[in-house]
Amino acid sequence: MLGFSGLAALLPKVFAQSDPADTYPNKPIRLLCPFAPAGGVDITARTIAQKLSEAWGQTVIVENKAGANGTIAVDIAARAPADGYTLSMISSSHSVNATLLTTQLYDLVNDLAPITQATAQPYVLVINPALPVKNMAELIALAKTSPRPLTYGSSGIGGFSHLAGGLLGLLSGTDLMNVPYKGGSLAMNDVISGQIDMLFSSILQAHGHIASGRLRALAVTTTERSPSLPNVPTMQQAGVKDYEITAWYGVVAPAGTPVSIINKLNKEIVGILKTPAMAERLATDGALAVGNSPQEFGRFIRSEIAKWRQVIQDLKIRA
DSSP states (O other): OOOHHHHHHHSOGGGSOOOGGGGOOSSOEEEEESSOTTSHHHHHHHHHHHHHHHHHSSOEEEEEOOOGGGHHHHHHHHHSOSSSSEEEEEEHHHHHHHHHOSOOSSOTTTSEEEEEEEEEEOEEEEEOTTSSOSSHHHHHHHHHHOSSOEEEEESSTTSHHHHHHHHHHHHHTOOEEEEEOSSHHHHHHHHHHTSSSEEEEEHHHHHHHHHHTSSEEEEESSSSOOTTSTTSOBTTTTTOTTOOOOEEEEEEEETTOOHHHHHHHHHHHHHHHTSHHHHHHHHTTTOEEOOOOHHHHHHHHHHHHHHHHHHHHHHTOOO
């Protein structure tokens, strides 16, 4: 007569808990984009979606849910079933929103599961060539002696271009005046025409104007030079100690999504990011592919929130 252990060995293993990643995905996936079509986040999302569809044989649909500083899409993702079939892009703006917006309905750290950071890209500080400076040391000296505050354009209160200028003022001990616009292109027009002195711009937006001489590039905001502007120093190389701003995009899922599904998504998306074709596409935006682990991306998000919370408090910014 068989004992209990012998009977158990003969039973089919139907009671063993299966790994949800084994059959994932078996239906279409939504990848929410918090911003309008044709921008950097949207282009990155669509490239990832296309490659995931090709790899897994399941449609990955990009849905643009723009508005409310990018919070609409992320709120939808945070409230979606934690099964891996609703994902969302996020950007560096969301780490600012965590402090600046007091009415958002989700917690960026607790309500979402990081999958991977997708990209990192600098801003470039550009000035009107009529401004009598050739480098950051001369700009800071002018800002300290000018009878009026030097002006810099931004895409709005609390936007990254606003914070970039605010951080420069804090670290250099200068009084710089933010001039908010309804969009980066309007600010770009005014720095070219000399209505404002400078602008922290994306490399994609500024590169042609730098090449033509309509703008002068003084520094990029990341800790390493950009391959798109190899002759332009970083802020730290130019003498602004501790200055570092990195714009970034990433991919998240609802909190509680099974770890095995997060890991499967991470492995596939990181593989996509590391391809030469993806690197070439991102380079048009002055961006570099990252592709890190969920744990690394989670730590990065928390550090970004803490950094910008301090800057927002120091500058006394209100949304």
